[in-house]
Amino acid sequence: MTLSNISDKPIGVIGAGNFGSVIANILALNRKVILYARNEADVKKILETHQHRGYQLHSNIEPTHDLAYIASQCDVLFPMVPSAHFRSMMKQLSPYLHPYHILIHGTKGFDITLPEGKTIEDVETLTRQQVKTMSEVIREESVVVRVGCLAGPNLAKELAQRQPGATVVASHFNEVCQLGKKLLRNDRFQVYENNDIVGVEIAGVLKNIIAIASGALSGLGYGENAKGLLISRGAVEMVYLGRALGGDLKAFLGVAGIGDLVTTCNSPMSRNFTVGYRLAKGEKLTDILADMHEVAEGVNTVRIAKKCADHYKVRALITDRLYKVLFEGMTVQEALEFLMRYPLNVDIDFL
Amino acid sequence: MAPLARETDMHTLEEKKNKNRPYKPILEGIPDWPVYQLSKNRKEFIEEVALKSQTRIKELRPNTKQLFDDLQATAYREQNRIKRNPWRVDPKDDSRFWASVKNELVELSAQNQDDIQKPLDDLLGKIVLRYANEIAGDFKPNSYRVTREVIKFWFSRLLNGARVKKFGAFFRSQYTLRDKIQIVGKVKMLRKLAKKGTVVMVPTHFSNLDSILIGWVIHSLGLPAFIYGAGLNLFNIKIFAYFMNSLGAYKVDRRKKNLPYLETLKMYSNLAIQKGAHSLFFPGGTRSRSGKIEKQLKLGLLSTAIEAQRNLYMDNPEAPEVRKIFIVPVTLNYNFVLEAPDMIDDYLQVKGQDKYFPEQDKYGSFKLLAFMFKFFTKGSNISVSIGPALDVMGNYVDEEGHSIDNNGRHIHTRDYFISNGQISIDKQREDEYTRMLSQKIVSEYHRINRVFASHVAAFVAFEMWQRKFPKLDLFSLLRLPEEDLELDYAEFRATFKRVRKKIYELREEGKVYFATHLKGKADEVLKLGIENVGIFHLKRPLLLNKKGNIVTQDLTVLYYYHNRLVGYDLEQYI
Numbered sequence: 001m002t003l004s005n006i007s008d009k010p011i012g013v014i015g016a017g018n019f020g021s022v023i024a025n026i027l028a029l030n031r032k033v034i035l036y037a038r039n040e041a042d043v044k045k046i047l048e049t050h051q052h053r054g055y056q057l058h059s060n061i062e063p064t065h066d067l068a069y070i071a072s073q074c075d076v077l078f079p080m081v082p083s084a085h086f087r088s089m090m091k092q093l094s095p096y097l098h099p100y101h102i103l104i105h106g107t108k109g110f111d112i113t114l115p116e117g118k119t120i121e122d123v124e125t126l127t128r129q130q131v132k133t134m135s136e137v138i139r140e141e142s143v144v145v146r147v148g149c150l151a152g153p154n155l156a157k158e159l160a161q162r163q164p165g166a167t168v169v170a171s172h173f174n175e176v177c178q179l180g181k182k183l184l185r186n187d188r189f190q191v192y193e194n195n196d197i198v199g200v201e202i203a204g205v206l207k208n209i210i211a212i213a214s215g216a217l218s219g220l221g222y223g224e225n226a227k228g229l230l231i232s233r234g235a236v237e238m239v240y241l242g243r244a245l246g247g248d249l250k251a252f253l254g255v256a257g258i259g260d261l262v263t264t265c266n267s268p269m270s271r272n273f274t275v276g277y278r279l280a281k282g283e284k285l286t287d288i289l290a291d292m293h294e295v296a297e298g299v300n301t302v303r304i305a306k307k308c309a310d311h312y313k314v315r316a317l318i319t320d321r322l323y324k325v326l327f328e329g330m331t332v333q334e335a336l337e338f339l340m341r342y343p344l345n346v347d348i349d350f351l
Numbered sequence: 352m353a354p355l356a357r358e359t360d361m362h363t364l365e366e367k368k369n370k371n372r373p374y375k376p377i378l379e380g381i382p383d384w385p386v387y388q389l390s391k392n393r394k395e396f397i398e399e400v401a402l403k404s405q406t407r408i409k410e411l412r413p414n415t416k417q418l419f420d421d422l423q424a425t426a427y428r429e430q431n432r433i434k435r436n437p438w439r440v441d442p443k444d445d446s447r448f449w450a451s452v453k454n455e456l457v458e459l460s461a462q463n464q465d466d467i468q469k470p471l472d473d474l475l476g477k478i479v480l481r482y483a484n485e486i487a488g489d490f491k492p493n494s495y496r497v498t499r500e501v502i503k504f505w506f507s508r509l510l511n512g513a514r515v516k517k518f519g520a521f522f523r524s525q526y527t528l529r530d531k532i533q534i535v536g537k538v539k540m541l542r543k544l545a546k547k548g549t550v551v552m553v554p555t556h557f558s559n560l561d562s563i564l565i566g567w568v569i570h571s572l573g574l575p576a577f578i579y580g581a582g583l584n585l586f587n588i589k590i591f592a593y594f595m596n597s598l599g600a601y602k603v604d605r606r607k608k609n610l611p612y613l614e615t616l617k618m619y620s621n622l623a624i625q626k627g628a629h630s631l632f633f634p635g636g637t638r639s640r641s642g643k644i645e646k647q648l649k650l651g652l653l654s655t656a657i658e659a660q661r662n663l664y665m666d667n668p669e670a671p672e673v674r675k676i677f678i679v680p681v682t683l684n685y686n687f688v689l690e691a692p693d694m695i696d697d698y699l700q701v702k703g704q705d706k707y708f709p710e711q712d713k714y715g716s717f718k719l720l721a722f723m724f725k726f727f728t729k730g731s732n733i734s735v736s737i738g739p740a741l742d743v744m745g746n747y748v749d750e751e752g753h754s755i756d757n758n759g760r761h762i763h764t765r766d767y768f769i770s771n772g773q774i775s776i777d778k779q780r781e782d783e784y785t786r787m788l789s790q791k792i793v794s795e796y797h798r799i800n801r802v803f804a805s806h807v808a809a810f811v812a813f814e815m816w817q818r819k820f821p822k823l824d825l826f827s828l829l830r831l832p833e834e835d836l837e838l839d840y841a842e843f844r845a846t847f848k849r850v851r852k853k854i855y856e857l858r859e860e861g862k863v864y865f866a867t868h869l870k871g872k873a874d875e876v877l878k879l880g881i882e883n884v885g886i887f888h889l890k891r892p893l894l895l896n897k898k899g900n901i902v903t904q905d906l907t908v909l910y911y912y913h914n915r916l917v918g919y920d921l922e923q924y925i
Contacts, residue, residue, distance in 0.1 A: 009772075075772070094758070099744070099766035143756045145744070145767065145787070146780075174779045175770060 010034050011183060012074035014089065016042055016063070017294060018156040019106055020080035021055050026159065027078070027183055028058035035063050036070050038081075055160055071096035076104070076179065078150075079134075082295045083109025086134055090141035097142045104148035104169065104180050107134045108204040109297040110304050120303045121327075125311035128245060131304055133201040148176040149197055150184075151204035151256035153263035155270065159189070166190040168256045170200035192255050199251030202242045207261040208272045208298030209305060209319050210234035214265035215273035216325070216332045219280025230318075231265050237316050239350050241305055244312035249350065272298035279325060280332040302326055317342060374538075374573035377546050381492045384575035385549075385628040386599050390490035397487050400622055401480040404615040408475060411610070415468045419459070422474060425609040426453045432606050440586040440602075442485070452478065475611065482607075482615040488578055490599035498594060499570055534568060535864075536737035536799060540750050541679055544740050545574050547752045548675035549627050551656045552577060555645055555682045555796055556633035558689055559585060565631065565681070566598045568735050578623050580632030580652060603652075605637065617655045624659040627674060634792060640698035642691065642914035644682070644796050648789040650782070657784050660743045661768045661776070668774065675752050675764065678745070678788065680738040680795040684866075686805045686883040688911075695911040699826070734866060738799040744784060745791030797918055802854055802865040808880030809912035811847045812838060812893055812901055814925040829907050838901035848873050849924045857919060884912050 013024040016037035024035045035057075037043050046052050046063040064070055070077070071093060081089050086107055097103075111132045114123060123130075132140070135147045148171035159165055169180030169191055177193040185191045194200050210230065217226045238261070239252045251257055264270050268277070275296045278288045289299070306323040309316040321335035381387050389396055412418040429449045433441070442448075455474055459467045544550060554565055562581050569577055579600035586592040586602060601619060604612070624630055636649035660676045667673050688694075739747055742764045746754040754762040767784065768774045815838055820828055851873075857863045869876060881901070885892040885908055892909035896902045903909050 095760070099762060099764075100769040100772075140757075143746075143760075143762050145784075172783050175777055 008032070009076075010062070010074050012036065012070045012077040014067075014070065014077060014079040014093070015081035016046075016052060017080060017082070018053060019154065020078075021052050021057065022154075022156045022159045023078055023080060023106060023150070023184075024061050025055065025058050026186065026189060028060035029186055031060065031183065033058070033061045034070050034073055035061050036067065037063055037065055040065050067093050068096045071101070075100060076102045076183070079103060079105045079107065079138075081107060083107050083111055083134065083297060084295060084300070087111050087137050087141060090137055094142040097144050099143050099145060101144045102146045102148070102176055102179060103138050103142075103144050104150060104171070104176065105134045105138065106150040106154075108151065108201075108208065109134070110205055110301065111137045112304060120307060123307070126304060126307035127311050128308075131245070131308060133198055133205070135197050135201060146173050146176050147171060147197070148173070148180055149201050149204075150180070151200050151260060152192075153255070153260045155263065155267055157269060162188045164188050164190075166192060166255050166259065168192045168194050168200055168254060170194040170197040170251070170256070172197060194251060194254060194256070196248045196251045198245075199242060199247030199249075200254075200256040202245050202247040203238060203252050203254075203257040204260060205297070205301055206238045206241055206305060207234075207257070207264055208296075208301045209322060210238070210261055211264040211270060211272035212276035212279075212296075212298045212302065212326075213318055213322055215268075215276025215278075216280040216322075217276075217336075218268070218273070219277040220332060220336070227265060231261060234265075234318055235261060236348065236350070237318050240314045241309060241316055241319070243350075244314045245308060271296040275299060276332075285326055299326060315344075374542065374571065376573040376575070377542055378575050381495070381575075385626060386490050386576045386578055387492060389578070389623060389626060389628050390488070390599065393487065393489065396622070396626075397480070397483045400487075400615065400619050401476065401483040403622065404479045404483065404611070404618040405472070405476050407618060408479070408611055408614050409472070411614070415464050415471065418471050418475065419456070419467070421610050422452070422471065422478070423456050425478070425611055426456055428609055429607070436606055438584065438587055440583060440592070448481065478611050479615045482612050483619065485604070486601050486616055486619050488599045488601040489596060490576060490578075494596070495576060495598065498598065531732055532564070532568070533732060533734040534572065534737065535734060535801065537679075537739045538572060538737055540740060541737055542572060542574065543750050544677045544679075544748070544752055545629060548677050549624055549659075550574075550577070550629040550677050550679055550740075551624060552629070552631040552679045552681055553634045553653075553792055554631070554680075556635045556638050557642070557683060557685060558638060559588075559591070560689065561633070561638075561683055562591070562600075563594055564683065564733065564735070566594070569631070575629065577629045577631040580620065580630075582637070603632070613651060617651055617658075620652050621655040621659045621662070624656060624676060625662055634789065638690065638694060640694045642688070642695065642911035643917050644793075644800060644915065646793055646918070648792060650785045650789060653789055653792075654781060654785040657743045657781050657788065660764065661774070661781065664765045664768055665774050665776075673765070675748075676743050677740040677748060677752065678743060678792065679740050680792050680799065682736045682738070682796055682800045684734045684736065684801045684803060686732070686803055687886045687888070689887070691885060691911045692888065692905070692908050695907055699829070699907070734801050734803075736799045736801050736864065738795050741788075741791060741795070743788065745788045798862055798864075800863055800915075802863060802869060802916065803883070804866070804869050804876045804880030805884035806880075806912065806915045807847060807850060807854065807869065808877060808893055809884045809909055810916040810921065811843065811850055811925065812903070813906075813909050813913035814922055815843065815846060816906070818925055825910075829910065831906065833903055833906060836903055836906065837896065840895070840899050840901060843901050844873055844877060846925055847877060850921055851876075853921055853924050854919075863919060884909075 010032035011027050012034050013020050013027065014036045016035055020035070024033050027033045037046070042052065043063040043065045046057060050057045050059065079089065111134065112120065112126065113130050114120065135149055138144055138147050148169050150167050150169060152167040154165060154167055166189065167184065169177045171177050172195055181191045181193065213230055213234065214227060217230055235252065235258060238257065239249060242252055243249065264272060267273055271292060271294060275288055275298065279285065302319060302322050305316065305319045309319060317339060321338055324330035325332055325335050378384060409418065412421055426449055430453065433446050433449065452474065459470055541550065554561060562579065562585060576599045579595065579598060580603045581595050581600040583602045583604040585595060603616060620630065632652050634648040634653050635645035639645055656676055656678060663673045742748050742754040744764060744767050746756065746762055748754050754764050756762050765774065770777065816836055817828060851869065854863065854865055858865060868879060881893045881895060888905065888908060890904035890908070892903055892905055892912055894902050894904065
């Protein structure tokens with residue numbers, strides 16, 4: 001076997017959401033790609049039209065809804081499904097996976113396992129026993145050990161328009177980082193490496209909290225000063241929470257941390273931002289969620305992060321207030337007043 | 352007492368009492384043993400180790416300057432070691448050899464960089480050959496047989512002489528060592544796998560006696576002799592040196608931290624495992640000073656098991672089955688650790704700093720024999736838990752040696768080394784695998800650990816005292832005069848029962864094991880525990896006073912024994 005014919009093996013993308021479709025397109029620039037969609041109708045439509053969710057899909061992309069097929073054809077898979085479905089997807093995929101597979105996921109959310117019949121609100125606290133990152137879910141549910149994740153400022157729309165952007169490929173394995181780089185990098189897409197996969201995953205998840213808050217400020221009609229304040233204090237909060245959950249400081253200062261945070265806090269297109277914005281306009285959370293196409297991961301993240309902060313005794317003021325706004329009927333205005341009056345004024349104390 | 356074995360799933364240790372049943376050797380004649388094959392071709396083997404180490408080191412230090420710097424550092428450190436920390440076992444010509452290395456390096460430093468690669472290579476070759484010779488064990492079948500018989504004979508005499516108070520009992524064989532030392536766990540599996548593949552046994556390490564104990568265990572399970580990684584310091588003690596040499600031990604000198612030495616040591620282990628020699632080392636690297644079960648393992652020797660497995664796959668790309676390497680974690684459970692007082696002092700002195708512990712072996716041959724005699728004449732048993740075998744990736748294996756995943760599906764271990772459809776060498780990947788394996792071994796240690804009454808008694812007493820002085824940090828607590836410390840028996844008993852109940856629960860969850868004696872009436876179990884914890888120390892860690900309350904004569908040593916149960920989150924039940 002020579003290297004060239006090996007690299008002819010197609011790359012798999014699991015999940016044909018916005019991000020999955022865009023990543024498939026990027027990969028398809030120099031590879032054959034197999035794209036798994038859960039919905040059989042989507043597969044048919046893609047086959048006929050090569051269109052999906054308003055994106056033109058590259059001709060190198062072959063759609064499928066057969067997990068056994070994608071696992072047998074590809075050694076490298078990119079799972080891109082929402083965190084709520086991630087574990088069940090892994091359970092279905094697991095029988096077809098072998099230790100030679102490499103999985104690089106792009107899901108920014110936590111997985112939680114609760115006792116039978118309990119909800120997040122019922123349990124007293126959450127710990128890392130119950131809260132897992134996606135790479136941990138992959139390890140728990142399959143024999144795959146070479147796991148990586150994608151994180152960073154990757155707004156699907158901008159990537160689709162080939163605007164400049166960047167991502168981090170994080171993994172304990174250099175091999176995985178190098179591979180991710182080789183597959184994704186092009187003249188419009190810069191790829192960085194990080195070996196703190198858990199830190200990068202956590203940064204990518206926690207920034208969604210701050211994104212909601214940013215939308216809320218915007219909804220109240222405030223400008224750039226307020227946003228600057230939020231982003232910098234939000235970053236500090238992410239560092240504290242992230243460390244308690246097992247991430248390293250560095251991940252939070254990089255592309256997946258600050259980079260992603262600034263992007264999402266400034267992007268009215270993002271779902272999390274929209275949730276905050278509409279909340280500030282006085283809408284109810286249930287109504288907002290009812291007419292959104294894809295999941296706003298941030299809402300769940302707030303619930304989880306709040307409980308974790310309680311357990312690990314981390315001061316997470318923004319998260320805490322946001323929780324009250326989302327679930328306990330506090331208004332955005334009240335939450336903001338509380339934060340502005342809070343007496344602690346140390347700028348940075350974690351370096 | 353009823354055996355605890357309830358579950359039959361393969362992750363569970365069968366806690367059957369060994370009915371004194373001797374195990375038949377799995378390989379009849381010593382000439383069939385891999386370790387014997389190795390020693391028969393000792394010279395060739397050492398040369399192979401040296402040659403391959405040399406190649407490896409040159410890969411790691413590809414340019415002349417790097418190699419030169421490394422050799423210079425090595426020579427400097429070796430001369431320092433000879434001056435500062437000489438041992439009885441060191442070769443006589445040590446200082447002469449290293450002086451000559453240094454001189455050669457001085458001469459080379461004057462020459463042009465381009466001309467010195469060849470002489471440097473030769474010098475490196477000389478150094479690694481010397482190291483390989485120092486490391487290599489020398490298994491001699493005759494001496495092995497003699498040692499084995501001597502140990503068996505004298506242990507047996509001691510036991511029977513001490514226990515049966517009749518004239519002539521000294522020469523009876525009513526009791527054997529097997530009554531003193533219980534072996535529990537996956538014995539059958541181990542014996543089966545030792546025929547199918549190569550076993551790498553990785554025990555916890557609490558006492559210098561571990562080395563001999565585990566040698567006896569291996570023999571009495573009917574396994575062929577293993578090659579051993581034994582601390583060179585043990586060879587300073589003559590009686591140990593005799594035993595260890597005849598058991599086929601190779602020597603690990605922890606003073607030598609230089610690259611050529613470490614690479615040679617790893618190559619020795621790697622090649623021996625590849626050649627099918629069952630092998631044993633203590634992955635904690637050194638005895639646990641704190642008395643805690645190892646949390647951090649040394650990755651060097653562990654990585655050789657992974658590398659050996661990968662090499663076997665690489666060398667046999669087409670073979671459907673390749674000799675598999677099985678990692679077998681083992682815990683040794685004692686009521687008493689001879690060196691406890693000194694080790695805990697060491698530990699407290701350097702707590703928080705990762706530094707080299709000076710090897711002080713205050714216990715000469717005589718003291719050890721005296722201990723052994725006490726051990727056999729008084730109570731205090733030892734138990735050895737054999738854990739379920741793992742493949743080099745930390746997956747459980749079944750009795751046929753197949754790796755299995757959480758859902759019981761077979762896994763091909765070969766696949767872990769495949770990249771782009773081919774088996775490949777990736778140092779960083781294997782470093783990561785080693786780290787994963789070490790975490791798995793640590794968690795297995797905690798799982799197969801066998802809790803004794805004495806451990807629980809020590810844990811509860813120390814934690815209660817700590818609770819009574821919440822404002823004191825560890826060091827201030829340990830400085831309290833022992834006279835001030837007294838625990839009300841009833842309170843102690845109640846706490847003990849709470850913690851014991853939690854241990855039962857942990858057992859149900861498969862997170863730990865306990866000795867059968869732990870079940871039973873609380874008062875009796877406590878009595879047993881208090882009597883046995885650190886039983887032979889001059890100052891006893893736990894005693895009952897006249898009022899029947901709990902007191903201590905040595906809180907620091909109590910802390911040591913208490914540490915055995917750290918890591919199970921039992922503190923909250925105090």
